[in-house]
Amino acid sequence: MNTSPDFRDERSGVTVPSGVLTTILGPFQLPLYGTRSFTILNQGSLTLSGAVVQINPDDKVFEQGIGAAQNTPDAALWHTYDASAFRNMAAGEIRSYSAGANVAYRWWRVAGMNNQTPSISTSGWLMAVKL
Numbered sequence: 001m002n003t004s005p006d007f008r009d010e011r012s013g014v015t016v017p018s019g020v021l022t023t024i025l026g027p028f029q030l031p032l033y034g035t036r037s038f039t040i041l042n043q044g045s046l047t048l049s050g051a052v053v054q055i056n057p058d059d060k061v062f063e064q065g066i067g068a069a070q071n072t073p074d075a076a077l078w079h080t081y082d083a084s085a086f087r088n089m090a091a092g093e094i095r096s097y098s099a100g101a102n103v104a105y106r107w108w109r110v111a112g113m114n115n116q117t118p119s120i121s122t123s124g125w126l127m128a129v130k131l
Contacts, residue, residue, distance in 0.1 A: 006130035008033060013123040016048065016114040024051055025124030026109030027073055029063045034131035036103075038110050039096040042089040044120030049113045051086035051122075053097060054078045056107035073107045081105070086112070101131070 008030070016022045030036055042048040056078045061071035085097035099108070114120045 008126065008128040008130070010126040011124070013043075013121065014112075015119045015121050016112045017119045018114050018117045021111050021113050024110045024112045024122050025126055027056065027070075027107045028109070028126060028128075029106060030108050030128055031104050031106050032130055033128035034101045035129045036099040036108060037096055037127045038085075038099075038108075039094065039125040039127075040086050040089065040110060040112070041094045041123040042091060042120060043122060045091050046114075046116050046118075046120055047091065048086075048089040048120050048122065049115040050083070050088060051110050051112035052080050053082040053085065053099065054109050054111055055081045055105035056109075057105065058107060078109070078111075081108075086110070 012025050014024050038053060040051055056073040058073035058077050061073055063070050086095055110124055112122055
């Protein structure tokens with residue numbers, strides 16, 4: 001019998017242009033994961049205005065599996081779960097945010113906003129544990 005937890009470890013990087021809400025990490029289908037931790041690194045030389053953790057209840061699309069194309073959740077259904085964890089991130093700063101256990105939303109992502117020019121490079125990591 002295998003009693004070890006099931007981990008999901010995802011990584012991405014993106015350049016956040018000025019004035020455009022840009023997905024840094026996700027979207028990921030995570031309703032079966034009891035713990036989710038999102039980490040963002042501001043690789044730029046300016047302050048990243050902020051990033052928000054967003055959720056989406058869309059039940060009409062599904063992830064297609066590892067290495068396969070992922071359908072995109074309905075863009076109109078994204079809404080903010082947390083707007084304070086990644087606010088005003090200084091150049092080179094790294095922060096993490098853990099969504100509480102037993103929070104069962106279907107889709108998750110972290111989207112960033114840059115109110116300055118030039119664009120800002122960012123990296124993101126997700127660690128999720130299925131309990």
